[in-house]
Amino acid sequence: MKLYGYWRSTSSYRLRIALALKGVVPEQVPVHLVRNGGEQRGEAYRRINPQGRVPSLALDDGRVLIQSPAIIEYLEEVYPDPPLLPADPVARARVRGVAAIIGCDIHPLHNVGPLDHLRRDLGRPEEEVGAWIERWIAEGFAAVEALIDGEGYCFGSGPGLADVYLVPQVYAARRFAVPLEPFPKIRRAAALAEAHPAFQAAHPSRQPDAE
Amino acid sequence: MKLYGYWRSTSSYRLRIALALKGVVPEQVPVHLVRNGGEQRGEAYRRINPQGRVPSLALDDGRVLIQSPAIIEYLEEVYPDPPLLPADPVARARVRGVAAIIGCDIHPLHNVGPLDHLRRDLGRPEEEVGAWIERWIAEGFAAVEALIDGEGYCFGSGPGLADVYLVPQVYAARRFAVPLEPFPKIRRAAALAEAHPAFQAAHPSRQPDAE
Structure with missing residues (x-):
């Protein structure tokens, strides 16, 4: 593979x-x-x-x-x-819903293509590009914060699909200097997952092409 | 429900x-x-x-x-x-891949929020907003065109998940006057699906709040 x-x-x-x-x-x-x-x-x-x-x-x-x-x-x-999704269909939809907020409503808006378009094609200054990035991360994270559990991982006591999406999005938020103070549940779930060996092995800094 | x-x-x-x-x-x-x-x-x-x-x-x-x-x-x-996905895991991933191109890489970029932001917050003129919309639809559709079947629905002889995503995206492309000539496979699959009773019942013009 x-x-x-x-x-x-x-x-x-x-x-x-x-x-x-x-x-x-x-x-x-x-x-x-x-x-x-x-x-x-x-x-x-x-x-x-x-x-x-x-x-x-x-x-x-x-x-x-x-x-x-x-x-x-x-x-x-x-x-x-191990499963990334629970067994119950409604519970699965809840986990997939949080993944979709990150995968559809946050990440695509600060992907490399749209940011290049704002900078090069529309000539927007860095402060406008930064505000654009922060807006979509902050709006999406506000929804995620309202939907995930108050303790443990995003949902329950083990890592699952929502954590798989959340941790890289938190990494991107830090990279773009988006404040995470308003999102204590996100910070807790991400910190827990970041300590997990699988999440550590997948970290950008540990990849062969890391710069 | x-x-x-x-x-x-x-x-x-x-x-x-x-x-x-x-x-x-x-x-x-x-x-x-x-x-x-x-x-x-x-x-x-x-x-x-x-x-x-x-x-x-x-x-x-x-x-x-x-x-x-x-x-x-x-x-x-x-x-x-009836199933929206085939039984084979690789075939399912191919169908879900096309759905994800539309659901993650096209639609979120011309959703109401980002367009409002371009117009109101960044003060971009309509021609720049139109070029933004066209770029993401055209780039995404070029990938979809390369990935779907050459006859029938997107994949096979019955409607499935990719068609569920494609038809509303084609509707949006027409609404935003994005040219569909470069995408003959998309036009064929969409036309076939649009004639299906389920797709007809779901059409925007047939909803109670249609204007």
Whole structure:
């Protein structure tokens, strides 16, 4: 199995956590998102992933999966133990709902493409770009804060899908200097998960392409 | 079951299609996204959905599910027939991958919040807002076009999860006057799905709050 990713990419980090929790250790193939105008946009990588984004997961038979939400659901189906989702359908929807707030309503808005567009195509100054990033993280985190448990991980006593999404989003929030003081439940759940060996192994600083 | 939504909201439309395909008919409760500064942001609605977004699905026992990707997976689990996903895990990941391109990389960027921010907070003129919308739809659709089947629905001979996401996104593309000529496979799959009774029942123009 080969994981095409980038050390600091939120969605690559998310997928690395899921793989580590499942005990799956793929070969890592770094794709540099900045160098050479972005290696993910190059012809060689587009033959692997036509969307030209990371992460991608190439299975041992050569088939390639793309999009971290789809790949993580695949991992949950093929490697059910330990589970990232509870058994009850309503409980599963609650966990997936928090993952979707992060995966759909926060992360895509501060992804590399939109930020490049604001800076280069629209010529916006850094203070406007920073306010844009902070707005979507703060609004999304306010919803997450209202929805997760008051103790333990996001939901319950073990790490699950919501934690897989939350920890890289907290990492991105720190990187962009977004204040986390208003979100004590998020800070508690993230701190707990960050101490877990699988989350530690997946940390950007511990990847082969870390700078 | 109560569906809180808005006739023209892409994610409400998506959820209505999934419900109709499953043969589930909820009571509809319109939430007007523009009137009164946006009813979804009001205190009454936030008691139902702390994120203040549509859609939400209230079950008969009062529990509320949020986020269309999470709710659609719930429907797939609780109402497995007809399935929206194939049985094979890799095939499921491919279908979910296309859904995620639309649900994460296209729709969130032209959602009401970011467009309001570009217009009001950053004071961008309509031509820049239009170019922003077109860029994300065109880039995402180029990836979808490369990934879906060359005949029939997005994947195979029956409607599935990718079609549930695609048809509302094509509706939004038309509304924003984004050219669809470069995407013949998308146009074919969308036209086929649009003729299906479940997709027709879910169309924005046929909802109680349509304007």
